Amino acid sequence: xxxxxxxxxxxxxxxxxxxxxxxxxxxxxxxxLMILVDMAFGCIFIYVTASSPNQHxxxxxxxxxxxxxxxxxxxxxxxxxSLFSFSVEKNMLGGYAVYVVLSCISCLVMFLAVRLPEKVxxxxxxxxxD
Numbered sequence: 001x002x003x004x005x006x007x008x009x010x011x012x013x014x015x016x017x018x019x020x021x022x023x024x025x026x027x028x029x030x031x032x033l034m035i036l037v038d039m040a041f042g043c044i045f046i047y048v049t050a051s052s053p054n055q056h057x058x059x060x061x062x063x064x065x066x067x068x069x070x071x072x073x074x075x076x077x078x079x080x081x082s083l084f085s086f087s088v089e090k091n092m093l094g095g096y097a098v099y100v101v102l103s104c105i106s107c108l109v110m111f112l113a114v115r116l117p118e119k120v121x122x123x124x125x126x127x128x129x130d
Contacts, residue, residue, distance in 0.1 A: 003037070004102040006030045047116060 010026045052061040080098065087097035 003030060003033050004099045004106065006033075008096040008099050 084098040088095040
């Protein structure tokens with residue numbers, strides 16, 4: 001969520017006082033947060049692999065996961081750009097309504113992520129430890 005909120009903050013600071021040290025610090029913070037987000041992809045793949053009911057359906061599970069990601073990557077930019085254009089054209093929240101919507105979606109996804117199990121392979125490791 002802070003990633004989406006940094007864009008309007010940087011824009012407002014740059015419009016008021018130009019590109020100064022504060023804007024560059026926001027850019028450093030933005031890039032650092034994006035690096036952390038990129039490192040989370042490994043965790044996503046662990047959950048996808050663990051969600052497969054058995055070894056034989058692992059390929060189908062990964063295929064469905066990749067299909068969903070491809071769908072999101074195809075529609076996401078178009079929807080975000082259209083929402084940005086709409087919020088600027090209608091002057092919704094000064095043109096920054098897109099960031100509020102994206103932050104709300106992030107909060108919803110974080111709520112769903114909290115519901116994921118803490119231990120992914122709980123029963124599978126217990127049988128092999130003896």
